[in-house]
Amino acid sequence: MKTFLDWPVVRQVRTGDWLGRGPAVTSAKTQHLTPRIADADHVARSVCPYCAVGCGQLVYAKDDKVIQIEGDPDSPISRGRLCPKGAASEQLVNAPNRQTTVLYRAPHATDWTPLGLAEVTDMIADRFVAARRDYWQSEDPDGNRLDRTMGIASLGGATLDVEENYLIKKLFTAAGAIQIENQARI
Structure with a gap:
Protein backbone atom coordinates (compact mmCIF):
# COMPACT_ATOMS: atom_id res chain seq x y z
CA MET A 1 0.00 0.00 0.00
CA THR A 34 21.04 -6.50 -12.76
CA PRO A 35 22.70 -5.76 -16.09
CA ARG A 36 23.00 -8.61 -18.62
CA ILE A 37 26.77 -8.23 -18.53
CA ALA A 38 27.09 -8.60 -14.74
CA ASP A 39 27.86 -12.32 -14.93
CA ALA A 40 30.07 -12.29 -18.04
CA ASP A 41 33.23 -14.41 -17.83
CA HIS A 42 35.29 -12.13 -20.04
CA VAL A 43 35.11 -9.14 -22.37
CA ALA A 44 36.77 -8.92 -25.77
CA ARG A 45 37.27 -5.82 -27.89
CA SER A 46 36.14 -6.13 -31.49
CA VAL A 47 35.13 -4.11 -34.53
CA CYS A 48 31.60 -4.04 -35.91
CA PRO A 49 31.36 -6.24 -39.04
CA TYR A 50 28.76 -4.27 -40.96
CA CYS A 51 30.40 -1.29 -42.63
CA ALA A 52 33.81 0.21 -43.22
CA VAL A 53 33.51 2.77 -40.40
CA GLY A 54 35.07 0.39 -37.89
CA CYS A 55 33.06 1.15 -34.74
CA GLY A 56 34.51 -0.43 -31.62
CA GLN A 57 32.56 -3.11 -29.80
CA LEU A 58 32.80 -4.80 -26.43
CA VAL A 59 31.82 -8.46 -26.72
CA TYR A 60 30.73 -10.03 -23.42
CA ALA A 61 30.87 -13.82 -23.14
CA LYS A 62 29.81 -16.36 -20.57
CA ASP A 63 30.66 -20.06 -20.89
CA ASP A 64 32.18 -19.38 -24.35
CA LYS A 65 28.90 -17.96 -25.64
CA VAL A 66 28.35 -14.32 -26.58
CA ILE A 67 25.74 -12.82 -24.25
CA GLN A 68 25.92 -9.12 -25.16
CA ILE A 69 27.64 -6.76 -27.60
CA GLU A 70 27.87 -3.05 -26.81
CA GLY A 71 29.69 -0.02 -28.16
CA ASP A 72 33.22 0.49 -26.87
CA PRO A 73 33.47 3.86 -25.07
CA ASP A 74 37.27 3.84 -25.59
CA SER A 75 36.91 3.66 -29.38
CA PRO A 76 38.06 6.93 -30.95
CA ILE A 77 35.77 6.25 -33.91
CA SER A 78 32.41 5.52 -32.30
CA ARG A 79 32.99 6.60 -28.66
CA GLY A 80 30.67 3.89 -27.37
CA ARG A 81 27.88 4.32 -29.88
CA LEU A 82 26.61 1.80 -32.43
CA CYS A 83 24.09 2.08 -35.23
CA PRO A 84 21.01 -0.21 -35.07
CA LYS A 85 22.74 -2.93 -37.10
CA GLY A 86 25.86 -2.82 -34.93
CA ALA A 87 23.79 -2.86 -31.76
CA ALA A 88 21.98 -5.97 -33.02
CA SER A 89 25.15 -7.84 -34.02
CA GLU A 90 24.75 -10.21 -31.05
CA GLN A 91 21.84 -11.67 -33.02
CA LEU A 92 24.21 -12.30 -35.94
CA VAL A 93 26.41 -14.43 -33.68
CA ASN A 94 23.66 -16.30 -31.83
CA ALA A 95 21.05 -16.71 -34.57
CA PRO A 96 19.63 -20.26 -34.46
CA ASN A 97 19.68 -20.54 -38.27
CA ARG A 98 23.27 -19.32 -38.64
CA GLN A 99 25.21 -21.31 -41.22
CA THR A 100 28.37 -22.69 -39.60
CA THR A 101 29.58 -25.12 -42.27
CA VAL A 102 30.87 -24.53 -45.77
CA LEU A 103 28.40 -25.63 -48.43
CA TYR A 104 29.31 -26.35 -52.06
CA ARG A 105 27.02 -26.85 -55.03
CA ALA A 106 28.80 -28.52 -57.92
CA PRO A 107 28.06 -27.37 -61.48
CA HIS A 108 24.64 -28.62 -62.66
CA ALA A 109 23.89 -30.07 -59.22
CA THR A 110 20.66 -29.30 -57.38
CA ASP A 111 21.83 -29.97 -53.83
CA TRP A 112 24.45 -28.40 -51.57
CA THR A 113 27.21 -30.59 -50.16
CA PRO A 114 29.01 -29.77 -46.89
CA LEU A 115 32.80 -29.59 -47.29
CA GLY A 116 35.66 -29.19 -44.86
CA LEU A 117 37.43 -25.84 -44.63
CA ALA A 118 40.80 -27.27 -45.72
CA GLU A 119 39.23 -28.86 -48.81
CA VAL A 120 37.48 -25.62 -49.77
CA THR A 121 40.64 -23.58 -49.27
CA ASP A 122 42.58 -25.92 -51.55
CA MET A 123 39.77 -25.79 -54.13
CA ILE A 124 39.79 -21.98 -54.18
CA ALA A 125 43.59 -21.81 -54.37
CA ASP A 126 43.69 -24.31 -57.26
CA ARG A 127 41.07 -22.35 -59.20
CA PHE A 128 42.84 -19.05 -58.53
CA VAL A 129 46.17 -20.38 -59.82
CA ALA A 130 44.51 -22.02 -62.84
CA ALA A 131 42.63 -18.83 -63.79
CA ARG A 132 45.85 -16.81 -63.52
CA ARG A 133 47.75 -19.31 -65.66
CA ASP A 134 45.04 -19.84 -68.30
CA TYR A 135 44.29 -16.15 -68.88
CA TRP A 136 47.77 -14.66 -68.49
CA GLN A 137 48.72 -11.94 -71.00
CA SER A 138 52.44 -11.22 -71.30
CA GLU A 139 52.13 -8.62 -74.06
CA ASP A 140 49.57 -7.02 -76.36
CA PRO A 141 49.47 -7.49 -80.18
CA ASP A 142 51.86 -4.51 -80.59
CA GLY A 143 54.49 -6.14 -78.37
CA ASN A 144 53.90 -3.87 -75.36
CA ARG A 145 54.54 -5.59 -72.05
CA LEU A 146 51.32 -6.28 -70.07
CA ASP A 147 52.03 -8.97 -67.43
CA ARG A 148 48.42 -9.28 -66.34
CA THR A 149 45.58 -11.75 -66.13
CA MET A 150 42.03 -11.17 -67.26
CA GLY A 151 40.82 -14.35 -65.55
CA ILE A 152 40.70 -12.88 -62.04
CA ALA A 153 38.64 -9.99 -60.76
CA SER A 154 37.91 -8.71 -57.26
CA LEU A 155 34.87 -6.91 -55.94
CA GLY A 156 35.44 -5.90 -52.33
CA GLY A 157 32.64 -5.19 -49.88
CA ALA A 158 31.88 -2.17 -47.76
CA THR A 159 32.10 -4.30 -44.61
CA LEU A 160 35.87 -4.53 -45.01
CA ASP A 161 38.02 -1.99 -43.25
CA VAL A 162 40.82 0.01 -44.84
CA GLU A 163 43.55 -2.46 -43.87
CA GLU A 164 41.69 -5.44 -45.32
CA ASN A 165 41.01 -3.60 -48.57
CA TYR A 166 44.69 -2.61 -48.74
CA LEU A 167 45.81 -6.23 -48.37
CA ILE A 168 43.27 -7.46 -50.93
CA LYS A 169 44.45 -4.82 -53.41
CA LYS A 170 48.09 -5.86 -52.86
CA LEU A 171 47.27 -9.57 -53.25
CA PHE A 172 45.31 -9.20 -56.48
CA THR A 173 47.75 -6.69 -57.97
CA ALA A 174 50.66 -9.03 -57.18
CA ALA A 175 48.73 -11.85 -58.89
CA GLY A 176 48.43 -9.74 -62.03
CA ALA A 177 44.74 -8.86 -61.78
CA ILE A 178 43.73 -5.42 -63.00
CA GLN A 179 39.97 -5.67 -62.43
CA ILE A 180 39.88 -4.68 -58.77
CA GLU A 181 36.91 -2.72 -57.50
CA ASN A 182 35.13 -2.01 -54.25
CA GLN A 183 31.41 -1.86 -53.61
CA ALA A 184 31.82 1.30 -51.52
CA ARG A 185 33.15 3.17 -54.56
CA ILE A 186 30.62 1.96 -57.14
Whole structure:
Protein backbone atom coordinates (compact mmCIF):
# COMPACT_ATOMS: atom_id res chain seq x y z
CA MET A 1 0.00 0.00 0.00
CA LYS A 2 1.41 3.36 -1.03
CA THR A 3 1.68 6.15 1.47
CA PHE A 4 2.44 9.84 1.37
CA LEU A 5 6.17 9.00 1.70
CA ASP A 6 6.05 7.12 -1.62
CA TRP A 7 5.13 10.20 -3.62
CA PRO A 8 7.91 11.11 -6.08
CA VAL A 9 8.37 14.67 -4.78
CA VAL A 10 8.66 13.44 -1.20
CA ARG A 11 11.14 10.77 -2.28
CA GLN A 12 13.22 13.46 -4.03
CA VAL A 13 13.42 15.52 -0.83
CA ARG A 14 13.96 12.49 1.43
CA THR A 15 16.83 11.04 -0.70
CA GLY A 16 18.42 14.35 -1.74
CA ASP A 17 17.79 13.53 -5.40
CA TRP A 18 16.75 17.09 -6.27
CA LEU A 19 16.74 16.59 -10.04
CA GLY A 20 14.81 13.31 -9.90
CA ARG A 21 17.42 11.29 -11.76
CA GLY A 22 18.48 8.76 -9.15
CA PRO A 23 16.93 6.80 -6.27
CA ALA A 24 13.84 9.02 -6.10
CA VAL A 25 12.58 7.80 -9.46
CA THR A 26 13.83 4.22 -9.25
CA SER A 27 11.05 1.69 -8.73
CA ALA A 28 11.38 -1.28 -6.41
CA LYS A 29 11.42 -3.60 -9.44
CA THR A 30 14.22 -1.61 -11.08
CA GLN A 31 16.32 -1.68 -7.90
CA HIS A 32 16.46 -5.48 -8.09
CA LEU A 33 17.46 -5.69 -11.76
CA THR A 34 21.04 -6.50 -12.76
CA PRO A 35 22.70 -5.76 -16.09
CA ARG A 36 23.00 -8.61 -18.62
CA ILE A 37 26.77 -8.23 -18.53
CA ALA A 38 27.09 -8.60 -14.74
CA ASP A 39 27.86 -12.32 -14.93
CA ALA A 40 30.07 -12.29 -18.04
CA ASP A 41 33.23 -14.41 -17.83
CA HIS A 42 35.29 -12.13 -20.04
CA VAL A 43 35.11 -9.14 -22.37
CA ALA A 44 36.77 -8.92 -25.77
CA ARG A 45 37.27 -5.82 -27.89
CA SER A 46 36.14 -6.13 -31.49
CA VAL A 47 35.13 -4.11 -34.53
CA CYS A 48 31.60 -4.04 -35.91
CA PRO A 49 31.36 -6.24 -39.04
CA TYR A 50 28.76 -4.27 -40.96
CA CYS A 51 30.40 -1.29 -42.63
CA ALA A 52 33.81 0.21 -43.22
CA VAL A 53 33.51 2.77 -40.40
CA GLY A 54 35.07 0.39 -37.89
CA CYS A 55 33.06 1.15 -34.74
CA GLY A 56 34.51 -0.43 -31.62
CA GLN A 57 32.56 -3.11 -29.80
CA LEU A 58 32.80 -4.80 -26.43
CA VAL A 59 31.82 -8.46 -26.72
CA TYR A 60 30.73 -10.03 -23.42
CA ALA A 61 30.87 -13.82 -23.14
CA LYS A 62 29.81 -16.36 -20.57
CA ASP A 63 30.66 -20.06 -20.89
CA ASP A 64 32.18 -19.38 -24.35
CA LYS A 65 28.90 -17.96 -25.64
CA VAL A 66 28.35 -14.32 -26.58
CA ILE A 67 25.74 -12.82 -24.25
CA GLN A 68 25.92 -9.12 -25.16
CA ILE A 69 27.64 -6.76 -27.60
CA GLU A 70 27.87 -3.05 -26.81
CA GLY A 71 29.69 -0.02 -28.16
CA ASP A 72 33.22 0.49 -26.87
CA PRO A 73 33.47 3.86 -25.07
CA ASP A 74 37.27 3.84 -25.59
CA SER A 75 36.91 3.66 -29.38
CA PRO A 76 38.06 6.93 -30.95
CA ILE A 77 35.77 6.25 -33.91
CA SER A 78 32.41 5.52 -32.30
CA ARG A 79 32.99 6.60 -28.66
CA GLY A 80 30.67 3.89 -27.37
CA ARG A 81 27.88 4.32 -29.88
CA LEU A 82 26.61 1.80 -32.43
CA CYS A 83 24.09 2.08 -35.23
CA PRO A 84 21.01 -0.21 -35.07
CA LYS A 85 22.74 -2.93 -37.10
CA GLY A 86 25.86 -2.82 -34.93
CA ALA A 87 23.79 -2.86 -31.76
CA ALA A 88 21.98 -5.97 -33.02
CA SER A 89 25.15 -7.84 -34.02
CA GLU A 90 24.75 -10.21 -31.05
CA GLN A 91 21.84 -11.67 -33.02
CA LEU A 92 24.21 -12.30 -35.94
CA VAL A 93 26.41 -14.43 -33.68
CA ASN A 94 23.66 -16.30 -31.83
CA ALA A 95 21.05 -16.71 -34.57
CA PRO A 96 19.63 -20.26 -34.46
CA ASN A 97 19.68 -20.54 -38.27
CA ARG A 98 23.27 -19.32 -38.64
CA GLN A 99 25.21 -21.31 -41.22
CA THR A 100 28.37 -22.69 -39.60
CA THR A 101 29.58 -25.12 -42.27
CA VAL A 102 30.87 -24.53 -45.77
CA LEU A 103 28.40 -25.63 -48.43
CA TYR A 104 29.31 -26.35 -52.06
CA ARG A 105 27.02 -26.85 -55.03
CA ALA A 106 28.80 -28.52 -57.92
CA PRO A 107 28.06 -27.37 -61.48
CA HIS A 108 24.64 -28.62 -62.66
CA ALA A 109 23.89 -30.07 -59.22
CA THR A 110 20.66 -29.30 -57.38
CA ASP A 111 21.83 -29.97 -53.83
CA TRP A 112 24.45 -28.40 -51.57
CA THR A 113 27.21 -30.59 -50.16
CA PRO A 114 29.01 -29.77 -46.89
CA LEU A 115 32.80 -29.59 -47.29
CA GLY A 116 35.66 -29.19 -44.86
CA LEU A 117 37.43 -25.84 -44.63
CA ALA A 118 40.80 -27.27 -45.72
CA GLU A 119 39.23 -28.86 -48.81
CA VAL A 120 37.48 -25.62 -49.77
CA THR A 121 40.64 -23.58 -49.27
CA ASP A 122 42.58 -25.92 -51.55
CA MET A 123 39.77 -25.79 -54.13
CA ILE A 124 39.79 -21.98 -54.18
CA ALA A 125 43.59 -21.81 -54.37
CA ASP A 126 43.69 -24.31 -57.26
CA ARG A 127 41.07 -22.35 -59.20
CA PHE A 128 42.84 -19.05 -58.53
CA VAL A 129 46.17 -20.38 -59.82
CA ALA A 130 44.51 -22.02 -62.84
CA ALA A 131 42.63 -18.83 -63.79
CA ARG A 132 45.85 -16.81 -63.52
CA ARG A 133 47.75 -19.31 -65.66
CA ASP A 134 45.04 -19.84 -68.30
CA TYR A 135 44.29 -16.15 -68.88
CA TRP A 136 47.77 -14.66 -68.49
CA GLN A 137 48.72 -11.94 -71.00
CA SER A 138 52.44 -11.22 -71.30
CA GLU A 139 52.13 -8.62 -74.06
CA ASP A 140 49.57 -7.02 -76.36
CA PRO A 141 49.47 -7.49 -80.18
CA ASP A 142 51.86 -4.51 -80.59
CA GLY A 143 54.49 -6.14 -78.37
CA ASN A 144 53.90 -3.87 -75.36
CA ARG A 145 54.54 -5.59 -72.05
CA LEU A 146 51.32 -6.28 -70.07
CA ASP A 147 52.03 -8.97 -67.43
CA ARG A 148 48.42 -9.28 -66.34
CA THR A 149 45.58 -11.75 -66.13
CA MET A 150 42.03 -11.17 -67.26
CA GLY A 151 40.82 -14.35 -65.55
CA ILE A 152 40.70 -12.88 -62.04
CA ALA A 153 38.64 -9.99 -60.76
CA SER A 154 37.91 -8.71 -57.26
CA LEU A 155 34.87 -6.91 -55.94
CA GLY A 156 35.44 -5.90 -52.33
CA GLY A 157 32.64 -5.19 -49.88
CA ALA A 158 31.88 -2.17 -47.76
CA THR A 159 32.10 -4.30 -44.61
CA LEU A 160 35.87 -4.53 -45.01
CA ASP A 161 38.02 -1.99 -43.25
CA VAL A 162 40.82 0.01 -44.84
CA GLU A 163 43.55 -2.46 -43.87
CA GLU A 164 41.69 -5.44 -45.32
CA ASN A 165 41.01 -3.60 -48.57
CA TYR A 166 44.69 -2.61 -48.74
CA LEU A 167 45.81 -6.23 -48.37
CA ILE A 168 43.27 -7.46 -50.93
CA LYS A 169 44.45 -4.82 -53.41
CA LYS A 170 48.09 -5.86 -52.86
CA LEU A 171 47.27 -9.57 -53.25
CA PHE A 172 45.31 -9.20 -56.48
CA THR A 173 47.75 -6.69 -57.97
CA ALA A 174 50.66 -9.03 -57.18
CA ALA A 175 48.73 -11.85 -58.89
CA GLY A 176 48.43 -9.74 -62.03
CA ALA A 177 44.74 -8.86 -61.78
CA ILE A 178 43.73 -5.42 -63.00
CA GLN A 179 39.97 -5.67 -62.43
CA ILE A 180 39.88 -4.68 -58.77
CA GLU A 181 36.91 -2.72 -57.50
CA ASN A 182 35.13 -2.01 -54.25
CA GLN A 183 31.41 -1.86 -53.61
CA ALA A 184 31.82 1.30 -51.52
CA ARG A 185 33.15 3.17 -54.56
CA ILE A 186 30.62 1.96 -57.14
